[in-house]
Amino acid sequence: MKRSIKIAAAISIVGAIALAASGCAGASNQPIKIAFVMGAESDPFFQAMKVGAEEEAKAEGVTLIWQGDPSHYDVATEVPIVENIIAQKPDGLVLIPTDPDGLQAANDKAIAAGIAVANVDTHVTDLSKVVTFITGDNGDGGAKAADAIAAKIGYTDGKTYDVVVGLTSATATTNVARLDGFKAAIAAKYPGITIQDVAYSASNPQTAASNVENWLTKYPNLAGIFAIDGTNASGAAAALQAKNLTGKIALVGYDAYPANVELIQSGVFTALIAQDPAAEARLAIKTLVDYIKNKKSPAQRDVVIANVTLDANTSAADLKKYTYVAN
Amino acid sequence: MVDGKQSISFRERIQGFTRNQTALLVLVLLILIVVFTSLSGGTFLSTSVGSTILTDWGAYILLAVAETLVVISGGIDLSVGATLSLSTVTAGWVLVNGLHLTSKTTGVDAWPALALAALVAVLTGLLVGAVNSVLINILKIVPFIATLATFGAAAGMAIIISGGMPLQGPTDFSLINPLRIPGLDPKVFDTGLFSPLVILMALVTLVVGLFLHKARFGLYTYAIGSNVFAARAAGISIARHTTKIYLVGGALSGLAGFYAYVRLGGGSPTSGTGMELYAIAATVIGGASLMGGIGRMWGTVIGTLILITVQSGLLMIGVATDWKQIVVAVLIAGAVAVQTLQKKNGVR
Structure with a gap:
């Protein structure tokens, strides 16, 4: 007897829940x-x-x-x-x-x-x-980064330039698209520029800084760095400032962190490519x-x-518009 | 039996050599340096690469030291990287949002602010260490789960406090640039290897190492890790001592957060991302056993150096850094194999 009561209770509870659920779904x-x-x-x-x-x-x-x-x-x-x-x-x-x-x-x-x-x-x-x-x-953003680096180093046909690219991972589609756009623009417009190396930061800015420090030794004539996202931009900016190379190596970053936007004015970043x-x-x-x-x-x-290029010539209003705001 | 005594087998020779853990690790490091130097056409063996490796070593070593203490005591700390992130962010927050300082304050002018940053970072680390201690000693949660919880909480808080962005503040980059012997032209002979902060990290490591190997603190740590019941029977307060260990671990991770702050010129919420795994790897490569009771500070110091050398070396010879994970995996497997051999020989 007891068992049948339990079963009845269980059935009625399940029924009630089902009713309630269907009621929810039906409510517009x-x-x-x-x-x-x-x-x-x-x-x-x-x-x-x-x-x-x-x-x-x-x-x-x-x-x-x-x-x-x-x-x-x-x-x-x-x-x-x-x-x-x-x-x-x-x-x-x-x-x-x-x-x-x-x-x-x-x-x-x-x-x-x-x-x-x-x-x-x-x-x-x-x-x-x-x-x-x-x-x-992102493809266009990568191309814009190539343009910004070429402008900074005063690209001349016939001369050769070494650049490197800092990425977060080998598979993030934004990273890949930016790198593809960057490569395509260089192949089409700046044949003297060689992308010597790429390396990954795995979201850690300390790793990004370390990659740049190693590159500075490996490529003593390094002309430019494309830091493909905010993490790499932060790490690269710190490494160049620490080595007193501000303005001597073209640094184009991605993403408009407020701290990085400030560094456009002080010449650490040649340009930042910003998204919306x-x-x-x-x-x-x-x-x-x-x-x-x-x-x-x-x-x-x-x-x-579309992406935009933020550089020393960008108006204060535009800088403000594209700078990321924290919550 | 008689035959066995007459000639020492190859296996026995290997076993004999592996008894000297530190020598073995130094050998591995030297082999790596030789391989990377020859494959990079000589550029790897340069002062500038050396200083970069030491800069990275400074970033990782205190996390590895913290991990070593915990692992020897038979625990594990998954929260060291997140503690670094939280500490560097709280330091940045106090300077940038609290005192309204900016990155325009540089050089010696930044020192008072940096001293405060160091204090805030260490206190934050201590706080996380205290939470770990409460979870482990009072709520009796196993260290793996307890520190997994603080790992998530600290990483999350780092994001909330910073708004997900780096808090750029005052810094003095010369603190992480290598010191050079004055009067010597660095173009002729570059003496710049150790930065002031790397020297500080090395001194802290030395002090903790002395406490581990020469003081009662270390004796208790090994005792608890070897046999917690015997340690208790011998009159050691397990709860009090493990609390100390997690507090020291937290403070060391906090100091590593200060290092990241100076290096990056601000508190970045992902500064410690992924670093706990390298801290554990460095500890294991250095010869510590995750079963507790075994490990040496020298091992961890060189284990960390080996990991960083692999990272820099692969980049210098132009091999995709994806290979780093594989090389690290091989090193860990090798270290554990050596440990197993030692156990067979009854060596500790």
Whole structure:
């Protein structure tokens, strides 16, 4: 007898939960829930993106979930975070994959679970089921870096110049796209420039500084450094200042950390290539909300937001506009 | 039996040599230097590469020293890298947001601010060490999980406090530039190897090493790591001593945060990212056993040097730095193999 009562109670509880759940799903005034999952949350690029995402989420009445590994830009830590997010059943997911193949399965699993997925900044290999892919024009940013280095060293045809590139990882698609753009511009316009080496910092600015110090020994005639992201820019700037090489070696960095923007004025950076991560996040939320509410796909799936070159000639207003703001 | 005594087998010779841990490590280091020098066409064997290696050694050594103490006591500390990040950021925060100092303050003018930065960084490290101690000794959480928790919390707090951006403040880069013997032209003979801060890190290492090998602090550490029950039976307060170890470890990681601050000219929230694994690797390569009770400070000092030499060497010979992980893996496997051989021989 006791057992049958227990079973009846269990059935009624399950039934009540199911009813409640279906009630939730049916309610149309439930706010849309959108999750952002990125690599290293500490990266100021993502912090700046968060500012834009929060603004847009507030304007659209969207509940925002913001989650990434605190400081590791790593597939191994990002995949479980995506799995966890899928379990929370958001309406939309903005994924910033740390690796194009490593995150493919998690990306597709979210889509299979009925979540509208956007890729921002970096992307998975197969984008066919993704609502939108929004990125800064990294290829063009790389080309702009080549132009800035060439201008600084007074590039003349017939002369030879050594440059090196500091990256964070060999697989981050933004790093790869910037490097490709940089290489293409050099091949097309500056045949005298040779990219002698690339090295990885794995998100640690101390490693980035150490790489630059080693390069200074290895290439005594080093003409320029392309520091492909904020971490490398910080490390390279510190190494050149410590060795009293400010202004003697062309240093082009990426990402407008406030501290690095200040270093344009003092001549440490020849130029910084800046993206607009806040604009990327705003557009991602807008597109996903439109898709979730109206089931409307964007007219164009892939959107490219231009990069800008910040240098000593950039107006104060523009510098302010593109400098990343912390929360 | 008689045959065995007449000739010493090759295996026995190897076993005999591996008893001298420090000699073996120095040999590995020398081989690496010779290989990298020949493959780089000679550039590797230069004062400037040496000073870069020592600068990096200074960045890692205190984390490795902290790890060595903990590992010898039979624990593990996954939080050293994150503690570095948090400490460097709190130091930066106090100078930049608290005192409104900027990177325009340089040279000797920056020294008072830097002294304060060192103090703040060490206190932050001590705080993390205290949290580790509470989790391990009072809440009885195993060190792996306890320090995994503080690792996450410290890394997260570093981001929150800094807003995810480097806090650029006053610095004096000459503190991390190598000192040169005056009167000698560096173009003829470059004497610049050791920077003032690297010398400071070496002195701190020496002091901790003396405490480990010559004082009661070390005796207790080895006793607890070898056999915690015997140590307790001998009257050692396990909780009090492990608290000391994690506090010292925290303070050392905090001082490493100060080093990162001076080197980068500010507090950057990812300055310690990934460094805990290298601290553990350096400790193991140096001959410490993760089972506790075994390890030498000299081993860790050279183990760290070996890791950094591999990192610099691969870059100097133009091999993709991805290979670093593989070389490090081989070194760790080799170190553990040597340990196993020693155990068979009954050597500690």
